[in-house]
Amino acid sequence: MPTELAILLYDRFTALDAIGPYEVLSRVPDTNVTFVAKTPGTVRTDTTRAGVVADRALDDLPAPDGVLVPGGPGQEAVMEDPEVLDWLRSAHEHTRWTTSVCTGSLVLAAAGLVEGRRATCHWLALERLSDFGAKPVAERVVVDGKLRTAAGVSAGIDMGLTLAAELADEPTAQAIQLGLEYDPQPPWDVGAPSKAPAAVVEFLRKASRHL
């Protein structure tokens, strides 16, 4: 039986949060990645400029081997959606991996799945994990038991590779990394608040207050 991984989509999710890990995990042998949502069909992203298709309803995958919850501004509504939270809680009882990218960890938190656990989140929302009894950790990928939480947006690629090595083995995960030519060369070294110019950090802090 192949390993079944479900990636949750919801209105106003952030595309790369989901597609980064998908791109890695869908290349692991004997692994099926399936996009799921409350209602199958097109789900629009936070920018409204993209649509990704959820091929299955939540009820179609009640007990996947792994779940991944992406982040995005739409997560606020999902955090109050009993149908999604119930599905997550129920799935989590059987998963081998329960994972999130970015503010997706707040959805796991709202479902009660990170209480007392080490977890991470987008740097702008990291402290909110404390509201749910989790221990916020400012690391790129945080592992606690079967929980895997990744930091903001692009961190899902790094988490995906780590998980690929668990699903298969290191050479397979490395072949996927090389296949995706994941040899990142960002034009600047400003991808974390500790590294970015203070004005850029402040700009984002102010902008996030409007969300």
Place this chain on the structure above:
Amino acid sequence: MPTELAILLYDRFTALDAIGPYEVLSRVPDTNVTFVAKTPGTVRTDTTRAGVVADRALDDLPAPDGVLVPGGPGQEAVMEDPEVLDWLRSAHEHTRWTTSVCTGSLVLAAAGLVEGRRATCHWLALERLSDFGAKPVAERVVVDGKLRTAAGVSAGIDMGLTLAAELADEPTAQAIQLGLEYDPQPPWDVGAPSKAPAAVVEFLRKASRHL
């Protein structure tokens, strides 16, 4: 008037090739990113496990300010599709940026847009650019006039950031990078053939011969 950027989708494209740059460029102020295809609607990716929606037909955006062609095994068919190639040639006459990720540069090449130009591609297909009179360059992002070509899959994120600085300015592009928490920490340093174990490189070379 906002800057209009068209990302071409086609059957069996690689999702991250398109979504990486989308995630960056859709956050540039006064910039519209639109997914286009011969026929609007859902376009399936190379793994078949994901669908991304093309919101517009090619004819809806005959003269965008920029085009981006992702790679993926479906590019072989696109390289022989006169409708797509004609659209690219016609658009290229007016673009400020004509760009590709991964083997998308082979599509630009098939349209005759890289002859005599420096360009890059996925490392496994780089030398094929020579067949079209281009000068293959093993760099992450290659700029030649208004051409921007990126290496395999994940390189589109790096290209997107460079382009964002041109579209807006460096602080804006850096804010996008920090917003996406693009502070990559791959678990291994094996993302380029010069860095990966020989056995991993050979495995991919063999696998690619079956494509």
